[in-house]
Amino acid sequence: MYLDHAATTPVRPEVLEAMLPYLTAQAFGNPSSAHRFGRAARAGLEQARREVAHAVGAEPNQVIFTSGGTEADNLGIVGAALAARDRGGAMCAVVSAIEHKAILAAAHAVCHLGGREVLLPVDREGRVDLDALDEALRLKPAVVSVMWVNNEVGVVQPVAEIAGRCREAGVAYHTDAVQAFGKVPMNLATVACTLATISGHKIGAPKGIGALVVRDRHAVEAIIHGGGQQFGIRPGTENVPGIVGLGAAAALAAREQAAFAATVAALRDELERRLLAVVPDAVINAAHGRRAPHVTSVSIPGTDSEALLMHLDLAGIACSSGSACSTGAVEPSHVLTAMGVARELGVAALRFSFGKENTLEDVQATVAALPKIVEKVRALSAVLHR
């Protein structure tokens, strides 16, 4: 039972089908080549660019394909800092405290390059502090990055508001929309961000493909260097099969978003309702915030995520702790910590994230397995943590 779609999703059959010609004899060419093989690949690439642009409400020439969300985030943050330095501006990255590690680490890299980073705090529901944002904007930073939807707790940030404030201040705004795209309505026509990250493998495209929407070419400078592809912002022979896959998946994600959201929200709500009925002291993190429909983060007092995940896996249920370390980090997630969640609850969090193939039976089976697992892990934790 796979309840970890925020980690990754299987490639959709339609996506795989769209990609296959670009992996094989039909259209394997290098899109920069002048001959027919190159033209075939180029056609697929540009078509995909249009699909992605259309799906997010941007222009095709604003879509820069990358190797995934992490690279797009790095390009957005480090690239913006480098561009600011060229303009004689401050190499300063302002990021929220609950960003994905890709953003936090990129902001840290800006420091290593001689710049600085500013962390924006969030409230108990994970909502970024807009007063702190205003204050940070006075520093005239190179870029502000606040994610659209948080990957661990699903909190939706007021991105249009943040984008507006950044625009007013003349500061580039980047948003990591990896967990937003296909989950919540995403239309960049109504959100004045400068840069936005999306990722393929969260929406049924393969791993290794993502994109940064760059609506102002001057806002970023390349962080890798090569042959001038993609306007020189992200050179390197394009991953055409991946790009075609992202195009197909993006079109589907945009088209199906509303229906998808309704389906998974119902499953998510049902899981929370039933889970609280059998584990009454469980805490739904950010329960009262505005949340994306596909994710829930649940802390179960007196347990620890590591043991819960192991027991759930052995019971056939795949979910995650939401924290970054794959080998059992003992530290609570930085997201929950930033939200002011107590350490005991921070180390005891489970993230369930739904996808299109999940059913009510999955929810029922999960909830049915939980009480016994919780009881066993509580007994274990009581011994190990005394």
Add this chain to the structure above:
Amino acid sequence: MSGGVDSSVAAALLVEQGYDVVAATMKLFCYGDSVPDRPCCSLDSITDARLVAHKLGIPHYVLNFEDRFGRDVIANFVSEYASGRTPIPCVRCNSFTKFRDFLYHADALDCAYIATGHYAIARDGALFRGRDPRKDQSYFLWGIDRAVVARMLTPVGELTKPETRAAARKLGLVTAEKAESVEICFVPDDDYVSVLERHLPAEAPALNPGPLVTAAGAVVGEHAGFARYTIGQRRGLPGGFREPMYVVAIRPDTREVVIGPGDQLFGHTVTLAEVNWLADPLAPGDSVLIQCRYRAAAVPGRVRELGTETIALDLAQPVRAITPGQSGALYDGDGRLLGGGVII
């Protein structure tokens, strides 16, 4: 599964025998302390264990014991050296981590047994030496809870090391040709002093100069800190004596390291503390075999005195370099491990 060949083969043999096996690697410490920028999550040994488990078709998990291992094993390792003794952290790890904390996880998963790649043989609630005399690891197991022995599976205990490697090769395990690990896992490059330096204050007596004396009390030089020495050590001592000199005693109270000729190293009695029994306790007057060092021969002895957690033994023949902090493991004539304690 440590990611080494022994536990890999142990898991493989159990799968072959039809057990329902859950694999786990214990994450006991973070290399990040000594090797900055190296994330512990990518430790090669964990990857090896994962690959083996995947090949065997069994689930594999990483269990984090950093806090408890740090407290029960590393902190003890440091304090023992600081007290002038030479500890064996592997014994503490078996007693407190592998066969206690790890067992809590096994219990929570309703696992009937816990299996390891130890060269020892658990049979009918009793623990015996492993079949390969050069690899036998029973010496390190005296401190585990007696009740746990009945739940131990030791699939490689009946094998010799070459047989284990052959089995790994036959099974195509990635760990088949892996070099033997002889180091203490949390001590990089065998440099235990650097671990002590990280954990002890700079002014700790154990790491600072003190007098080098003879048994007669003559000061013959200065040493760089008694924690750098162990009983029987010859390296690092001044020359110019008529016969080779060895460390024969360490006196932490006065920071003295006592040196003497080889004959002063032999002892006729041993006293053990923290005694634990894996069989019915012996009584004064009982005969027993005692092994005072890993890979040393066990010698006959007789119980002189028995306290609640101590035992004093007279040895039938003198034993060289009986070292406080090392273990005294007690065996019967059939190679059954009866119990043991820490030499004081």
